[in-house]
Amino acid sequence: MEMIEGGVTAAKGFQAAAAEAGIKYQGRTDMALIYSEKPCKAAGTFTTNVVKAAPVKWDQAIIEENIKPQAVIVNSGIANACTGEEGMKVCKETAKAAARRLGIDKHSVLIGSTGVIGMQIPMDRVKEGILKLAESKSADFESGTAAARAIMTTDTEKKEAAVTFKIGETAVTIGAMAKGSGMIHPNMCTMLAFLTTDAVLSGKALKRALSEDVEDTYNMISVDGDTSTNDTVLLLANGRAGNKKIRYGTPEYETFKEALHFVNETLAKKLAGDGEGATALFEAKVVGARTKEQAKILAKSIVCSNLTKAAIAGHDANWGRILCAMGYSGAEFDPEKVDLFFESAAGKLKIIENGTALDYSEEKATEILSRPEVTVIADVREGSEEAAAWGCDLTHGYIDINADYRS
Amino acid sequence: MEMIEGGVTAAKGFQAAAAEAGIKYQGRTDMALIYSEKPCKAAGTFTTNVVKAAPVKWDQAIIEENIKPQAVIVNSGIANACTGEEGMKVCKETAKAAARRLGIDKHSVLIGSTGVIGMQIPMDRVKEGILKLAESKSADFESGTAAARAIMTTDTEKKEAAVTFKIGETAVTIGAMAKGSGMIHPNMCTMLAFLTTDAVLSGKALKRALSEDVEDTYNMISVDGDTSTNDTVLLLANGRAGNKKIRYGTPEYETFKEALHFVNETLAKKLAGDGEGATALFEAKVVGARTKEQAKILAKSIVCSNLTKAAIAGHDANWGRILCAMGYSGAEFDPEKVDLFFESAAGKLKIIENGTALDYSEEKATEILSRPEVTVIADVREGSEEAAAWGCDLTHGYIDINADYRS
Structure with a gap:
């Protein structure tokens, strides 16, 4: 296993983009896109807070129904939590707009939000942001990093990690980005982490690897004891590496899990170390x-x-x-x-x-x-x-x- | 029920004192005494922290064995927690010295400590402090207030409360003092509160009234989520009011409990409002x-x-x-x-x-x-x-x- 530079675009077949949409803040990027050239198998873990943000409910439905997502749209201005029916409508319209611009199915768009609780998201700005994201998406290193920056709120540093390892003779990559940095006391997962991999693996292997490892990584960090309404970890696998299929319980599964653990622990420690106001x-x-x-x-x-x-x-x-x-x-x-x-x-x-x-x-x-x-x-x-x-x-x-x- | 001025000396037959012993701090009083002219029935609730300070273990033994205490010695420099066998020896010697100076049984001395964890208490200074306390103890209003000041650590205000009420035709009084103000997240009770009453009541009524009311008062406050090693609430009843004996479950019990609740809630709110650094x-x-x-x-x-x-x-x-x-x-x-x-x-x-x-x-x-x-x-x-x-x-x-x- 080798640690490599980059984040969500490190694995084959993934693209990313960032855009200034002015959702809440001006003069900075505040929307990000992760796009896969192929539909992905997906796993996710979500906040256990009784108060769940609309995008958490949206993503949970997609993951539970085993729909194959192909894109993730994130905004870092408004959490879209405690927003009632209008909040769910925003998710629906976001997915629809992204699907149209990306030419993919409207059920294949996952959504992440972080920021202020209780405010409604201005849909017109989201739509403009999606247009910019779709036009500028790219598989290069810099696009992944730009996306990692766009999802920051009070974080002082962008958080990325990526590793490459072999399954048989085939090189497989896992890349990821995450953001903290207050209201961090994850229970089942933390505030927004997105992982991409080109590995070929069974749905069971994917879901088990994520849910088991989250317990030892994101669930073991705390900034302030406040479990967020928006905590989300998503892992997308598009199979582009073309390796022999990884099945649950095999030695290859252990190899994959070890690499996944490295990425998760790296990001978890970055989240903790960059907690709001932290100096250590x-x-x-x-x-x-x-x-x-x-x-x-x-x-x-x-x-x-x-x-x-x-x-x-x-x-x-x-x-x-x-x-x-x-x-x-x-x-x-x-x-x-x-x-x-x-x-x-x-x-x-x-x-x-x-x-x-x-x-x-x-x-x-x-x-x-x-x-x-x-x-x-x-x-x-x-x-x-x-x-x-x-x-x-x-x-x-x-x-x-x-x-x-x-x- | 009427709220009155004063604290632990408000009830008949109780005396108090404060002394500068230089346990850890200089130029301020740091030891306090509560003394009852008669042995008392006593109830207590203590921290649920697995790490219990030596004086907590000391007091628990006295309360559980229904020994009738007649004095409480408190210091506010060193918590006497995580001090091993030497810590217990300090309690034993403190009780012995206080008993000799006060002319009471050495098993009838309760001990309270608050301050730094892990340091050992200098026994020579404690002995000098006890001498001063025994010499200056008095039943007046000012002595109670001086004791309330002497138990402060980072508290910005002394905390006292007292009420008087009737049981039949007899006036009965409950007085109390307490200190906060960090490591406050009580579980069964809070950081050092001492209550005195001249009521005549059964042991069961005394213990039940305290344990039930603590759940709704001290156990409902938090300054920082840290449950202390030293949390202690003690209630001493010397029977000097001479009222008809209050038994558990009677209307008189409810009257007593209502008055006790008023005192406890008043102190609990003072503890919360004077939490470390608090402005509200x-x-x-x-x-x-x-x-x-x-x-x-x-x-x-x-x-x-x-x-x-x-x-x-x-x-x-x-x-x-x-x-x-x-x-x-x-x-x-x-x-x-x-x-x-x-x-x-x-x-x-x-x-x-x-x-x-x-x-x-x-x-x-x-x-x-x-x-x-x-x-x-x-x-x-x-x-x-x-x-x-x-x-x-x-x-x-x-x-x-x-x-x-x-x-």
């Missing part, structure tokens, strides 16, 4: 657990703790908050057996042993915690299972962005 | 619910949402975040039936109806949200149950306090 990616690893479930609950509780995240912002080795967050996680463990370490590019330091503090150097701890990627490792010393979760520090930037996001 | 008390009322449980889950999810709390800080009527928080709460409801209102001393405004936005005045909404106490009312229109939860806005102040709390 904050990783929590729990090792020595009895079960993977226990490790996951503990790790996620650490990265979700506001107090711990504020301490990370201050480069403060306030390990008591970490043990406290483990304590209220709901998972059982013995606090008096825990060993805790801080680690980053600046080194690794053991802070507590058997639940009480060692005579460690605060200076060294602060040095370790001052890097842009920091890890806390908690060894609960009860078994051999482990899990990781990713979050970010809680800073003034988060308040700046969210105390007045709408204006 | 943020109340969420859910009405029209099918069950009280549903209403409580929805209300608590709203006041716990970082995004909603940041919007309140910005006086921004970002109602989409509120519906979103209700959506991921875990409680079922129909988002397309919800009506939502904002209310404060500046007025009341209907924002959404049947889940979609009305054409309301943003200016008026901002005016309502600019007051120091703001309420959101969500009517889910499914029944007649309701519940309230209390939190605060999320501000730069929270980051300032917590990015570098230890230094």
Whole structure:
């Protein structure tokens, strides 16, 4: 498996485009298109929030009915959530307009939206945007990157990943783009990630690979504990690589899943590290657990703790908050057996042993915690299972962005 | 029932004191004493965090064994959590020293601690503090207030409440003090609240009244989602009022519980409104619910949402975040039936109806949200149950306090 440059256009037969449609913001691209030269097998996971945005409902119907999508239209100005019947009508008209401009079936258009909740989307601007997208779509590297930029809201960086690997003698590619960066506490999936692959694989293999891997990647990140109304992960496979068909449970399936996991974990960490106002990616690893479930609950509780995240912002080795967050996680463990370490590019330091503090150097701890990627490792010393979760520090930037996001 | 001035010394037969012991901070009082002239019946509720501070374990043992306490010693510098065997030894020595100075049984001393996790408490300073407390204790109004000040950490105001009411012809009083103000997301009880009453009542009535009421008061507040290692609510009854004994389930029990609820709700709201960095008390009322449980889950999810709390800080009527928080709460409801209102001393405004936005005045909404106490009312229109939860806005102040709390 090799990591390559690019995103959603890295796999064969996919094109992308970005456009300035002025949905809500001016002077920036705010619509994106992913287009496949052939209809795709598709898998998707969606928010578990009871309040689901209209495009989430739209996409869920397409995925559940095994319709073969050929395009995804995304806007990053308005979430189209809490918009009632008019919101669903916007989805329908968007799909119809895109289908006409792209010359494809109107049932084969998936839709993604992110932005302000509650506002209605101006349909005339969407239509103009679709026209621009259809005219400028291309399979080149730059078009994929332009699309990745167009779906950003408060993200500070575009997020792409791509890998290539072999199935038998055939090269297969998975590419992807995603956006964060607030209201990130995915439950089943995260705020808008789009994956494309040219692999040939069975519908079952595609769906299982995505749903299983989402549990260990997007579902293990949190920026602010707020599970969005719009969380969507879509994986499109157009079969253009021409490899021997990948079936569920085979060695080829494992190869595909490993590559998929790499892409998903890369994007999940980018989402966490670029959380609103973040200055650091904050990783929590729990090792020595009895079960993977226990490790996951503990790790996620650490990265979700506001107090711990504020301490990370201050480069403060306030390990008591970490043990406290483990304590209220709901998972059982013995606090008096825990060993805790801080680690980053600046080194690794053991802070507590058997639940009480060692005579460690605060200076060294602060040095370790001052890097842009920091890890806390908690060894609960009860078994051999482990899990990781990713979050970010809680800073003034988060308040700046969210105390007045709408204006 | 009448609200009166004062706190833990309001009820007959209780004394209090404060002292500068220099446990961690200098130039301020950091130890407090509550002393009863007679041994008390006692009830307590404690943190559900797996990581429990030593004084929590100490007090739990006393309450569970129905030992009759006569004093409470509190320090506000060091939490005595994650301190292993030495932490328990500190509790034992504290109780012993206090018992000797006060001339009471060493098993009758309850202990409260709040502050930094993981540090050991300097026992020599505690002993000096106890000496000062024993020498200066008094039943007057000012001593209760001095104790309420001495238990503050990042609180900006001392928190006291007291009421007097009649049982038959006899006047009975409940007084209390509490402290917040970070790591506040109580589960069974909150960070240090101490209640005293001169009521005569059965042990069952005392324990049930406290445990039932805590569910509707302290357990319905949140500052930052972090359930502390030290949460403790203690209720001491010395029987000095001489009223006819209050038994569980009688009309007198209801009278007592109503008064207790008033004191608890008053303190709970003070804790929420004085959350770290807070500029506003943020109340969420859910009405029209099918069950009280549903209403409580929805209300608590709203006041716990970082995004909603940041919007309140910005006086921004970002109602989409509120519906979103209700959506991921875990409680079922129909988002397309919800009506939502904002209310404060500046007025009341209907924002959404049947889940979609009305054409309301943003200016008026901002005016309502600019007051120091703001309420959101969500009517889910499914029944007649309701519940309230209390939190605060999320501000730069929270980051300032917590990015570098230890230094």
